Amino acid sequence: MAAILHIRDLTKQFGGLTAVDAVSFDVPEGGIVGLIGPNGAGKTTIFNLITGVYKPTSGSIEFRDRSIVGLEPFRIADMGITRTFQNIRLFKNLSVFDNVLTACHLSANYSFAEAILRLPRFRTQEKRLMAKAEELLDIMGLLGYKDLIANNLPYGLQRRLEIVRALALNPSLLLLDEPAAGMNPDETEQLMRLIVRIRDDFKLSVLVIEHHMDLIMGVCEHIIVLNFGEKIAEGSAEEVSRHPQVIEAYLGTREEATDA
Amino acid sequence: MDWTYIQGILMLAGINMIAVLGLSLLTGFTGLFSFGHAGFMAIGAYVGAWISASPASTPAGLGLPFVLAIVAGGAAAGLVSYFIGRISLNLKGDYFCIATLGFGEAIRLIFNNVNRFGGARGWPGVPSKSSFLAILIADIVAVVFLANLVKSRHGRNMIAVREEELAAQIAGIDVFRYKMISLIISAVYAGVAGVFFAHYMTFIQPKMFSLTKSTELTIIVIFGGLGSISGSVLGAILLTALPEILRAFEMWRLVFYGAAVILIMVSRPKGLMGGMELTPSGIRKVAAERNALREAKAKLLAEGSGEEED
Numbered sequence A: 001m002a003a004i005l006h007i008r009d010l011t012k013q014f015g016g017l018t019a020v021d022a023v024s025f026d027v028p029e030g031g032i033v034g035l036i037g038p039n040g041a042g043k044t045t046i047f048n049l050i051t052g053v054y055k056p057t058s059g060s061i062e063f064r065d066r067s068i069v070g071l072e073p074f075r076i077a078d079m080g081i082t083r084t085f086q087n088i089r090l091f092k093n094l095s096v097f098d099n100v101l102t103a104c105h106l107s108a109n110y111s112f113a114e115a116i117l118r119l120p121r122f123r124t125q126e127k128r129l130m131a132k133a134e135e136l137l138d139i140m141g142l143l144g145y146k147d148l149i150a151n152n153l154p155y156g157l158q159r160r161l162e163i164v165r166a167l168a169l170n171p172s173l174l175l176l177d178e179p180a181a182g183m184n185p186d187e188t189e190q191l192m193r194l195i196v197r198i199r200d201d202f203k204l205s206v207l208v209i210e211h212h213m214d215l216i217m218g219v220c221e222h223i224i225v226l227n228f229g230e231k232i233a234e235g236s237a238e239e240v241s242r243h244p245q246v247i248e249a250y251l252g253t254r255e256e257a258t259d260a
Numbered sequence B: 001m002d003w004t005y006i007q008g009i010l011m012l013a014g015i016n017m018i019a020v021l022g023l024s025l026l027t028g029f030t031g032l033f034s035f036g037h038a039g040f041m042a043i044g045a046y047v048g049a050w051i052s053a054s055p056a057s058t059p060a061g062l063g064l065p066f067v068l069a070i071v072a073g074g075a076a077a078g079l080v081s082y083f084i085g086r087i088s089l090n091l092k093g094d095y096f097c098i099a100t101l102g103f104g105e106a107i108r109l110i111f112n113n114v115n116r117f118g119g120a121r122g123w124p125g126v127p128s129k130s131s132f133l134a135i136l137i138a139d140i141v142a143v144v145f146l147a148n149l150v151k152s153r154h155g156r157n158m159i160a161v162r163e164e165e166l167a168a169q170i171a172g173i174d175v176f177r178y179k180m181i182s183l184i185i186s187a188v189y190a191g192v193a194g195v196f197f198a199h200y201m202t203f204i205q206p207k208m209f210s211l212t213k214s215t216e217l218t219i220i221v222i223f224g225g226l227g228s229i230s231g232s233v234l235g236a237i238l239l240t241a242l243p244e245i246l247r248a249f250e251m252w253r254l255v256f257y258g259a260a261v262i263l264i265m266v267s268r269p270k271g272l273m274g275g276m277e278l279t280p281s282g283i284r285k286v287a288a289e290r291n292a293l294r295e296a297k298a299k300l301l302a303e304g305s306g307e308e309e310d
């Protein structure tokens, strides 16, 4: 399988702190890849680098064989990479429907003048956007909450709405930053099935950060382990969980253990 | 109170309304605060006066039709706003606000010192062209354009910028571009309002476009409720009329005005309309939102009690 995302020697420094240190990995087309590591390992920073929120200190990021380093976040989104946030960032005061409808904007191209004068192209395209938003909400089981203000949505469903909003952009690579945070085992189980389903139905590649090991072990075909900004291991769930450095990173080194 | 008096107040309110509607797009829908929109009104007023004033008057104008004055006044304000936006919209929100404040004061000082336009003494020979009907038509056009805009993908993108800038970026929205367009449209509205203002007063002076005026516009937008066109319309009418009506009680005028604003903001922190629109679809929307909240709560309660039974 060809790689849709190709990362080489990616480094990000914040002042003296190296948050991401010469990390390289690929996300295969259609794959579900897990990114794990202890708190502060640099996982979210990698997402911020891929989506253009931060500029890398050095290294390359290629999406479909094109460098995306230095592009603005909205252009990267336009090319087909989108994400959810660790600390949910919905359009809080808008309804569930409007959250998704807004994100559907890339599927329309009517101009300002056409909108202000409500010309036919505006009307037909708006109808299409509304139908699309409705359909997405339906597929993802949120249609019943359509008119609810996003902020009033239960926490787990807010995370799901963020995924729906991301899907509205027709992405080909979806980055999920701790999608199961704050979910009970039941909801996590549901989410796992959902991730696999959207990968299949929407023909996506997925890169997911998670602390819930059940989720990572359950859905990821390939796992990358970070510690202090460095990639310390990668491979299948089994390979990674047997890797001595990974065990060390999660349980602390022997010396540390005896110190404590 | 005779009709001419009331009509005069309504005309002034109608002129303010144009500027307030523009600012409503920028502040209420895009989330950018400005304390310099009187500067854009000043540009509109002076350019408009220059286009339509008679060549025989001092300062001399071009003696062209009023319609051209409106177009030129709006366009000039829009053009200047483009340059302001280029240098200040990249700055974080609060700095943009300060930049607009500086701009507003700078424009006033410039007109104070340009003798060609009458300097600080003002421009007395502006023809009286702002009729009640013309203002009414301008208000209707301003409301319809704005209402159509905010209900389009372009308007939704602006609202997304207001709600959560980073999420808007990640959703493929060119945040800078939408801020810029919002600023330009709001400046054009303010410029057009300035043209009407000049041709209503028939005399303009730089000090009419002071920081106080900019602040007044922003207060009206907040008073009416951020993100509500109906709120801006009502706010413009109430807050322009109120000080005028209270003029009879000169001494207490500003006290009442201030008290009225504080009363609304305390009793309705989200402004008079609180983001809601006074239209059939706007009311339906609010009803649907309330309904959805009730249903969601009921569902959660049912689930909660279901778990207890388990």
Ligand SMILES: Nc1ncnc2c1ncn2[C@@H]1O[C@H](COP(=O)(O)OP(=O)(O)OP(=O)(O)O)[C@@H](O)[C@H]1O
Binding pocket: A014, A017, A019, A037, A038, A039, A040, A041, A042, A043, A044, A045, A046, A086
């Ligand atoms: N904007 C920033 N400025 C300075 N330091 C930063 C910035 N963003 C992240 N860091 C630092 O970089 C390191 C990696 O942070 P990051 O958020 O990527 O960790 P993470 O792996 O996502 O952790 P968590 O599991 O807690 O979310 C941390 O030490 C963090 O403090």
Ligand SMILES: [Mg+2]
Binding pocket: A043, A044, A045, A086
């Ligand atoms: Mg993180």
